Amino acid sequence: MSKQADPDVAACCAPIAARPLGPDQAAVIAPLFKALGDPIRLRLMSMIASVPEICVCDLTPAFDLSGPTISHHLKVLREAGLVDADRRGTWVWYRVRPEALRQLGALLEITAAAGEGRPA
Amino acid sequence: MSKQADPDVAACCAPIAARPLGPDQAAVIAPLFKALGDPIRLRLMSMIASVPEICVCDLTPAFDLSGPTISHHLKVLREAGLVDADRRGTWVWYRVRPEALRQLGALLEITAAAGEGRPA
């Protein structure tokens, strides 16, 4: 376990609207959004984020999908660095990585510089 | 122009971590994240969000991609409801839809309920 890509958090902090993202920063951040860009993964993410931690055995039955498919989606979230998992005895427990969530949230903040002050 | 899907903003407001997203809400929101899940689109989005509005003719030369490809990505952003566009004379101008950005930002906020209070 515990094998998730560390997405070089330092590369991005300021909101998307503060100044244009460079190609490198975009290449680092886009995969995080992509990981959330699937309804199943978004629900998984929100289920995991709603509690301190949660067992795969509680996630799988919430979907009309095979076990391997859920496992695949969890792996995507893991490799994006959005969640963390470890096995405890028979079961595997997932929890969210708050930094990653916070980082994305900060990116979407709308600052004074943004398209807010537009007339129409 | 001005043909973007209106993603039923009412369906979601509270952070992802507040409570699990229902399948319907996830189906509405995931496409927004998906639209941001491509490096090119993320850069386009950030370029558009950095100024009140911007002409396609200023976006295209920033990338090593054909015009049609940029146009395709802009269409994806448009149909996701993240940006808005209209033609003014010869040029087409894009601007961000602040509500959409704000909505996504709110979703990623980490509230007291989240995985924060975990011991290790």
Add this chain to the structure above:
DNA sequence: CGTCTAGCTTGACAGACATCAAAACAGCCG
């Protein structure tokens, strides 16, 4: 009307992705 420029649409194609079945792996318990 004719033509030029800016941008979009269509068609085609290679690569990526979601899904499942089958097999493998990790712990428990008899």
Add this chain to the structure above:
DNA sequence: CGGCTGTTTTGATGTCTGTCAAGCTAGACG
């Protein structure tokens, strides 16, 4: 050890996506 449950990996398959070339539309300008 041998079987049992829970989870991940592998392989195969159909669908989706990013890209470009070629063709098309909208407006400006004679």
